[in-house]
Amino acid sequence: MRGFSTGRRSGKGLIRQRPASPMPCPTIAARKKPVExxxxxxxxxxxxxxxxxxxxxxxxxxxxLRILRDAGYVKADLPPEGAPSASAVVIALTPLGRTAMRYFGGG
Known part of the structure; x- marks a missing residue:
């Protein structure tokens, strides 16, 4: 069999190789608790x-708000991480954010 296979041949046929596991999203990996x-x-x-x-x-x-912005639910202007006594401004709720609200029972 020629063409687009990503595996190698053995005596019994084509052996498919598993794709490499994707790296987890840094935002998701950094979360500490489901409560957050x-x-x-x-x-x-x-x-x-x-x-x-x-x-x-x-x-x-x-x-x-940083979690919501990274998920694509809101558009926001955020201060740099670790900036003391800074404020953030929420500009808009995205269509994805509205869909999440419907899905999670909020709208």
Whole structure:
């Protein structure tokens, strides 16, 4: 068999090689607890019900907003990581964020 196989031949036929496992997303790998994910979705609900742009100044909210932005649920201007006493601005809820709200029962 010629062409597009990625395996090698043996006496019994073609041996398929497993593809390399993908690297986990750094944001997902950095998460510590499922509770943080739940809290991020609570923040998403809060954002969906508020008028935008919305300013957040709590470090915990900024970290949750970073998770939502990295997931593609919101458009936001975030301060650099580790910046003391900075605030973040939520600009918009994306179509993916609206779909997530419907999926998780928030909208």
């Amino acid at each position: 994910d739940w809290m991020a979705y609570e923040l998403l609900r809060k954002i969906a019900g508020a008028s935008l742009p919305m300013t957040l100044s709590s470090q915990a909210d900024i970290e949750r």
